[in-house]
Amino acid sequence: MDVGERELIRRIRSAIGAPGRATIVGIGDDAAVYEPPGEYELITCDAFVDGVHFRRDFANYREIGAKCMVANVSDIAAMGGFPTRAVLSLAIPERMSTRDIEDLYLGFLDVSKHFSFEIVGGDTVSSRYELSISIALLGAVGRDRVVTRAGAVVGDAVLVTGRLGGSEVGLQILSRGMPRNEKANEAIRRHLRPIPRIAEAQAILDVATPHAMIDISDGLGSELWHIATESEVGIRLMQSAIPVDSAATEFAGTLSSTPEELAIGSGEEFELVVCIPLSEAERTIEHVAAVTGTEMVVVGEVVAASDGCTLVLSDGGEVELPRAGYQHMEPPGDRWGRSD
């Protein structure tokens, strides 16, 4: 870091602003102190390493900061909750300027301000090599609104929000240095500036009784396997029903793939996958569209565990549901906890 650390800290604190009403002690003491929610609390954490989870030649620091925060907010959305407070740990290499660090914080703050939660603490330390970012995010959720991965029931409809495949296409366009038309730029935006589905999850909960929900961080196929494993059920995914992003359709050939392969394997989409009673599917789709403008579609059904997880191809054939899609840069270590 260059000179001006004290000034940087002052600017960050100033950008973060005064603590909210339920925050008794904000930034600057041994710990933050706050009035916890009257309902259940949520906590999730995620780590991000330069060159593994993001690349500085693809995204600016503000985009990197925002996307790391979005990944955490998306986890809170998938539990049925709202984000409330975050703490940040940064390991910062010498070469980063105070301007770079400030940009990173502006990215964190873009998301925290948009979703009305507070950054209440952090730790910045030196790293000898690479930037690494770790975020722990708290949330609140109504006692009767918690949705895990573990409650899917045979007969449930499987729905997804949004359209899939764009994030992977955006990453491939960046990685391969492909020429960019308007559609390509849209896919790149999709990859660099994803939107977590807090409002959609709430809209679902307002009209349906979701049995299981997860956000798409590793890919639709991978997330469906998580639900199946944790819920001890099988899942049939209908290839023809998958909502494919138009960029995936346009670039599939160039990427030696199919649109559906891209949609099933694309990570960091941060769309929701939800299992609800089939009878609630129609009103859920209508309500989510009316309240948020986001489309939802039924992509499959929950079946018995003994039937396994299958992808029903458009020609009627069946194959085992692909577990993972494309590996993003280096494969991340297996996540054992909060973060998928």
Added chain:
Amino acid sequence: MDVGERELIRRIRSAIGAPGRATIVGIGDDAAVYEPPGEYELITCDAFVDGVHFRRDFANYREIGAKCMVANVSDIAAMGGFPTRAVLSLAIPERMSTRDIEDLYLGFLDVSKHFSFEIVGGDTVSSRYELSISIALLGAVGRDRVVTRAGAVVGDAVLVTGRLGGSEVGLQILSRGMPRNEKANEAIRRHLRPIPRIAEAQAILDVATPHAMIDISDGLGSELWHIATESEVGIRLMQSAIPVDSAATEFAGTLSSTPEELAIGSGEEFELVVCIPLSEAERTIEHVAAVTGTEMVVVGEVVAASDGCTLVLSDGGEVELPRAGYQHMEPPGDRWGRSD
């Protein structure tokens, strides 16, 4: 990492054990869900990087894991609270074996089990270079038992727990490869296996009304400056009253220092510094000794801000209180938040 990741995750989950009664959803979903405390909640986070905050040639992974966790627990102690739940982010280089990772977790668990709190989530990702560890720790504190750095009042007595300087001496013995006698080994243990002062903070709160409290992570001098700045007061530290660790006395000459310099500058002591009304000092010292066996002594007094922070030397002379002691390995980045 070598083979057996899935087995590692199984072992870690098994070592962590079943979630407690107030934990609704533990490890393995998008976020953990729990019943928050009925009192105030605390959150603190700290990051630790290989070669900056710990060295693998000085400590084994279990010691490293435990010490990182202790640093967080110590922050909760200094607020007047108890630790309740932790989430962990690890960025792990390829060269670490699953055994190494398991050892690191055993260290985290040594501390979480001793202080009866839960590890409810985590994220392990790949790092290209170095191990970095980030811990976010939640705590609970009674609404009338919160102690910040900001409440010290002119006339308060300044007390510290334990004896100071041992951690720095231990680090120097390790760094310089000095020959080891029994006293040297004791100092090394002090450096590698510190104990956070949860019980002592509670004992203080049971008989006194602490106005300000902080734990010694950077050094007594540095922490007193923090209290002075945040409380807008001055502090007079009496050199002759500082409780010097016997290793600091024994090794000061070899280290071209004085015992008091070592005691003022030694970081990672994780002892408490507390400002209380002078009239409460005697009963506090007696009660803490009776309940915990830990000695406390008065080392100074809170004075007006205009008097500044001074070190009153044993010969009666006065100098400005040293702000920082020895730098541990590479200087850490300035901490703007929760972590000192």
